[in-house]
Amino acid sequence: MVLVGNPAREPMLTLPFFAAPEGLDPALQEFLDQASQRLCRWFADAEGRGPLPALSVLPAIAPEPSPRSATALLEDLQLVMDGAYRPSHPGALAHLDPPPLTASIAADLICAGLNNNLLAEELAPSLSHLERQLCQWLAQRLGLPSGAGGVPASGGSLSNLMALVVARQRAGLSAEPGAVVLASDEAHVSLDKAVRVMGLRPDGLRRIAVDGDGAMRLDALETALEQLQAEGRPCLAVVATAGTTVRGAIDPLPQLADLCRRRGVWLHVDGAIGAVYALSPDTSAPLEGLDRADSITVNPQKLLGITKTSSLLLVADRRMLVEAFATGLPYMEPAWGDAHGGEQGLQGSRPAEILKLWLGLRQLGETGIRSLLQGALQRRQHLEDRLDPERIQVSSGPLHLLVCRPRIGAPDQVDAWSATTRTRLLEQGFMLSRPFHGGCHPLKAVLGNPHTQSHHLDQLAAMLNRSVLENG
Ligand SMILES: *Cc1c(COP(=O)(O)O)cnc(C)c1O
Numbered sequence: 001m002v003l004v005g006n007p008a009r010e011p012m013l014t015l016p017f018f019a020a021p022e023g024l025d026p027a028l029q030e031f032l033d034q035a036s037q038r039l040c041r042w043f044a045d046a047e048g049r050g051p052l053p054a055l056s057v058l059p060a061i062a063p064e065p066s067p068r069s070a071t072a073l074l075e076d077l078q079l080v081m082d083g084a085y086r087p088s089h090p091g092a093l094a095h096l097d098p099p100p101l102t103a104s105i106a107a108d109l110i111c112a113g114l115n116n117n118l119l120a121e122e123l124a125p126s127l128s129h130l131e132r133q134l135c136q137w138l139a140q141r142l143g144l145p146s147g148a149g150g151v152p153a154s155g156g157s158l159s160n161l162m163a164l165v166v167a168r169q170r171a172g173l174s175a176e177p178g179a180v181v182l183a184s185d186e187a188h189v190s191l192d193k194a195v196r197v198m199g200l201r202p203d204g205l206r207r208i209a210v211d212g213d214g215a216m217r218l219d220a221l222e223t224a225l226e227q228l229q230a231e232g233r234p235c236l237a238v239v240a241t242a243g244t245t246v247r248g249a250i251d252p253l254p255q256l257a258d259l260c261r262r263r264g265v266w267l268h269v270d271g272a273i274g275a276v277y278a279l280s281p282d283t284s285a286p287l288e289g290l291d292r293a294d295s296i297t298v299n300p301q302k303l304l305g306i307t308k309t310s311s312l313l314l315v316a317d318r319r320m321l322v323e324a325f326a327t328g329l330p331y332m333e334p335a336w337g338d339a340h341g342g343e344q345g346l347q348g349s350r351p352a353e354i355l356k357l358w359l360g361l362r363q364l365g366e367t368g369i370r371s372l373l374q375g376a377l378q379r380r381q382h383l384e385d386r387l388d389p390e391r392i393q394v395s396s397g398p399l400h401l402l403v404c405r406p407r408i409g410a411p412d413q414v415d416a417w418s419a420t421t422r423t424r425l426l427e428q429g430f431m432l433s434r435p436f437h438g439g440c441h442p443l444k445a446v447l448g449n450p451h452t453q454s455h456h457l458d459q460l461a462a463m464l465n466r467s468v469l470e471n472g
Pocket residue numbers: 096154155156157158160187188190241243244245270271272273299311
């Protein structure tokens with residue numbers, strides 16, 4: 001065996017291109033060990049640095065003429081790691097990207113090693129079963145009926161798109177470009193993409209006004225439905241948001257479910273942020289009515305820390321996925337279960353993303369799930385309670401997100417305040433974001449990071465309170 005010099009540590013064996021099938025491969029083991037050591041060190045020094053790295057150098061992009069040694073590969077990797085965003089920093093509060101759950105990191109590694117394909121059962125025998133069963137378990141856990149099920153997707157945007165395709169198929173509107181989707185003013189931009197991809201008209205997504213808390217107004221929805229009827233345009237689906245992206249508002253699910261049932265319209269709940277709260281009886285109250293949805297998008301990557309991507313589309317009647325997406329897979333043996341993975345959604349070949357969700361939920365257990373969810377809510381409350389209401393106006397739904405802005409100030413003054421304050425906060429290791437909301441750019445905090453402690457939030461609140469004074 002050839003040894004390649006590695007001055008810093010013990011000599012490293014030449015890395016094989018592929019793991020040997022005939023016996024344990026010490027070079028591969030050594031390589032994976034060293035890669036995971038580097039990853040553990042990367043976690044370990046997160047707090048000493050800010051969430052956003054300083055300017056960093058990238059290694060060479062193109063392949064060298066000949067294979068690169070294991071040591072050189074690890075050093076290249078290190079450069080990329082050094083320039084990466086650090087979700088584990090306690091001040092990483094800008095977006096819906098929490099630190100990764102440890103079990104899901106290991107599951108991601110195993111997933112890559114197994115390299116099974118959820119396209120077809122013969123390419124992923126155990127994983128296809130695991131996927132089907134976990135989707136059914138989750139669907140029922142969120143209150144959907146016993147025939148419910150689902151399919152994983154690479155992100156909530158794709159889950160939403162698939163939901164609307166299923167809804168359209170179900171409504172018999174697949175050949176009707178005039179069909180319309182209704183969603184609130186604060187619903188996610190992925191719906192705009194979905195109607196474009198589906199070939200609907202430019203006004204195929206109509207936005208419904210929200211109330212002061214960011215929840216869809218029922219009277220405005222009724223008016224929009226009447227209006228559609230008057231125009232002779234069919235409604236393809238109503239999309240309720242359970243946890244809006246800026247302030248975590250929840251649309252009135254029970255009333256929307258009543259209304260949709262009465263009118264025979266598909267109710268999709270975009271619960272990319274909020275649906276996980278229904279996993280624990282202690283936090284499920286604001287999600288009342290979720291169980292009456294025809295379909296639900298849920299993104300365990302956004303709060304539970306399942307490594308990206310982890311999103312699922314759940315449907316009350318799982319046969320509808322097959323109805324919408326089955327094509328037959330002429331190059332595969334028939335499925336043993338309901339249908340091949342590749343016939344239940346838009347994606348063909350896809351990785352076993354279910355593995356890290358399953359292992360992550362098993363690691364957390366019921367108590368771990370509950371404490372993650374409650375912790376996020378408590379942090380939002382803690383921060384909100386410490387912001388001076390005379391100076392700062394807070395807007396928040398019942399979840400773990402809030403936006404804030406000075407109580408007094410025109411939109412351009414608010415924009416200037418948030419730009420300056422974001423920079424100052426970053427210098428102190430706090431990263432907030434500046435969404436466009438209500439005609440200006442307030443500051444947004446997402447309290448989904450379990451490393452953020454009370455003293456961090458006290459410090460953040462003090463800085464925010466002071467920033468308003470400083471701006472006059
Ligand atoms: C993030 C988000 C999505 C899209 O999810 P991706 O995984 O980023 O594609 C959809 N809806 C809401 C409400 C979101 O916050």
